[in-house]
Amino acid sequence: MDLFARLKAAASSDWQSYVDHDFVRRMGAGTLPQEAFRYYLVQDYLFLIQFARAYALAIYKGRSLADMRAAKAGLDAILDVEMDLHVRLCGRWGLSPEAIEAAPEHQATIAYTRFVLDCGMAGDLLDLHVALAPCVIGYAEIGRTLTPVGIEALANHPYRDWIGEYAxxxxQQVAAEARRHLDDLAARAMTERRFAELTALFAKASRLEADFWQMALTETRT
Structure with missing residues (x-):
């Protein structure tokens, strides 16, 4: 198994609480209320701003051009792909980029993003990328899970655009590159003793992802 698979196996209950959350199941079924999805999108936009900072930190911490380019790919995916998706979807409700950016960050948004940034500041590049992995690689896995027979089969699914973006x-290529880079970092810096520490980081990030989904359901009481 590669490092990502090992981390998932070692933190399986935390991982499942994230990727099989009720928010994800209801989105896949098309029964998630739009109010909850809209709340999530706004907070996720604010989340991505902080994650862009995390990838910028990864560029700074890179020990080689390859490390820096890998981090830049993640940064580009956020700034040029994911944030554009959020602006496009929020625009359907009349929300401008300025209005989204001016929204207050929820406690769950702050908790997760600052956790990742702290991992990067206090640790090394491997710590940072392990903390980022549930998001960048996990969304790709969720996208694939929600499209078992392909994107076109979603037809008029209410969340087709979101699911299709990540599927x-x-x-998928961004996530695959992130997964390969994680293995490269591990080959240079991981010991079996350190694996336990990385598993704890991964598990915490997965729980914070689950909390992020739950935030949207709780705040809209759905």
Whole structure:
């Protein structure tokens, strides 16, 4: 198994609480209320701003051009792909980019993003990328899970655009590269003793992802 698979196996209950959350199941079934999805999108936009900072930190911490380019790919995916998706979807409700950015961050948004940034500041590049992995690689896995017979089969699904973005080839390639880079970092810096520490980081990030889904359901009481 590669490092990502090992981390998932070692933190399986935390991982499942994230990827099989009620928010995800209801989105896949098309029964998630739009109010909850809209709340999530706004907070996720604010989330992505902080994650862009995390990838910028990864560029700074890179020990080689390859490390820096890998981090830049993640940064580009956020700034040029994911944030554009959020602006496009929020625009359907009349929300401008300025209005989204001016929204207050929820406690769950702050908790997760600052946790990742702290991992990067206090640790090394491997710590940072392990903390980022549930998001960048996990969304790709969720996208694939929600499209078992392909994106076109979603037809008029209410969340087709979101699911299709993360199930699509462009984002799947971003996640695959992130997964390979994680293995490269591990080959240089991981010991079996350190694996336990990385598992704890991964598990915490997965729980914070689950909290992020739950935030949207709780705040809209759905």
């Amino acid at each position: 699509g080839e462009t984002y």
